[in-house]
Amino acid sequence: MKEIRFENVCKSYGKTEVVKNLNLTIKEGERLILLGPSGCGKSTTLRMIAGLEDITSGSLYMGDKRVNELPSGKRNVGMVFQNYALYPHMNVIQNITYGLKVQKFPKDEINLRTDAALGMLQLKGYENRLPKDLSGGQRQRVALARAVVKQSDYFLLDEPLSNLDAQLRVSARKELVKIHELYKQTFVYVTHDQVEAMTVGDRIALMYQGHLQMVDTPENVYNRPANIFTAKFIGSPPMNVIDMAFDNSNDSAYLAGQEIPLQEEWRNYIRQTGVKELAFGIRPEHITLSKTQLKNGLKGFVKYVENHGSSYGVYIDLEGNEIIAMSESNKWPPKEAIYVEPRLDKMHVFDKQTTNSIGYPTSIR
Template identity: 60%
Template sequence: MNEIRFEKVKKSYGKVEVVKSLDFSIRDGERLILLGPSGCGKSTTLRMIAGLESITEGRLYMGGREVNDVPSGQRDVAMVFQNYALYPHMTVKQNITYALRTQKMTKDEIEKRLKDALQMLGLEKLENRLPKDLSGGQRQRVALARAVVKQSPYFLLDEPLSNLDAQLRGTARKELVRIHEKFKQTMVYVTHDQIEAMTIGDRIALLNNGILQMLDTPENVYHRPANIFTATFIGSPAMNVHDVRFIDGQLQIDEQFFGIGNEWSLLLKNYRNKQVKFGVRPEHIHLSTEMSEGRICGVVNTIENLGAQYAVYVQIGSKEWIALSPHRGFSKGQRVYLEFDYNNYHFFDPETTNTVGYPSTLNLNSKIPLKVEV
């Protein structure tokens, strides 16, 4: 079993703690995405797995073996770097097969693996070219092919698509998933791009300031965020999160009120007559020009054309809310009415910033825990 397990792993550079007590497992054969903003510790975490960074505290296990002191070359990992790291004086074929040749693999086996990789990644006619004669997308595929031919049980990728244009990234994402489905390696993929995270990952480990914020499926990270950071980092435009008051089964936004129903009221019983953080994603706000029960009034500030839809910024009191509309049926300064999707509310504790839970958890627990599996 090629599981990777962190036990209270820390990484410091002098007095600066970059990774703070990671304590979770990456399952055998899954695609785990390390996601987060720049400087959050995701690349450092990947490099600790690869053996390129030492561990300050804690233990790291790979395949049930502690590897804190195991050199990188003995961990049997294949890694793809952000800058591709191709040898400029070697041809595509030489770059791809270099590691196999240093391992004294037989010529027949090298040729077989090379042929499979060239065919898989569409590089058949490029094997005699030098890296300088390739496009950025082709260099990226050569770097992937070099990792694929090793057939290592661990496949580590550090933002490998960040230098590609949007169309190439979309194609490369599909290739990565296809490669993984064929070889079933334990794959750890670092990115700050949430689209890559949502489309590639079986699970997402979201980091911020070296701390694991949430570990769960893309669906749960998006629809059931563990805290405000997760809620606002995932999604574009970001989730609306504002202070409201919960009073007698109703939410007070500015000087306006609307009911939230018995299930949500029960969930918020500890916040009665208190402030709570209320979140709703822009796509879960319906805009109308007509007043109706359950809607609150605002004024349009500005409108952004996103192509397939429009982002409408609405002022309610001192707070601005963002709603998505499929058509440009509104104008700046117009009075509009907002209706929030009942099934897609989010509430967070003002002090801890953690979710207070969802109605589906009421019969199990009044809180949703951070999903970290050890």
């Protein structure tokens, strides 16, 4: 077994707790993305796996072994750092093979692994160059090659693509997936970039302020967020979340003071939960816009329009609530009246007090 398991793990620096009661199992051979904003504890979590940070309390298991006190060098991990951490006085080959030589691998085995990594990461012809003579993308590939040749059970990556331009990031993401599909290591990848998380990960573990918010597939994290933070962090533009009033006496729901005709399944479900203070969520792409009254439309006013290239983000004021909807055309002059119709089969409802999703009726999606 090559799974990784956190049981009630906490990490503090003095009185500052940066990882709080973490319970998480990373399955053997999966690609798990640790996602979240800066300072959420994701890199600290990765460094605890690598043995580069001590655990304040709780237990970390790798396979069936508790590793809290196990030195980093005995954990069989390959790690790629954000700044690549290449030796500046060593050329490409020396950087890639240094770890294998320290571990006294046979020369033939070192040559075999190195040749395979050079070919896979398109580094042939660069073997004798120093890091200062390489581009950022090439240095990143050398760092990957150094981790790949170890053929470790665990492959840990700490924002390895953050220093690359947009085009290089796309090609590098493909290389990472190919590496994993070849070696099938237990793969843990830290990033704040949701595009990387959605495209690379089998599952996403979203963190915020040291707490784990949600762990699930990219599809479920996007389509069924566990709470308001997840709903707003995943998606660009983010999900619209505004207050919703629900009248139990007549099963009526109101957004920005205007009634919306919820499906019977939703009305029954909301009533059964007994939640008093609600928030309504809808993604920008699930809103229809019109200059004329729509059957289930809410009246608002255009604030401004953002050009997104293939589409336009239309910012709208609904009785003091700002929402954004996506449109294929730029025909919405500022201050003009506009009618907004959310797709109610794509709606989300949250408990305002806990910020958690109240869930979904079984008949919805």
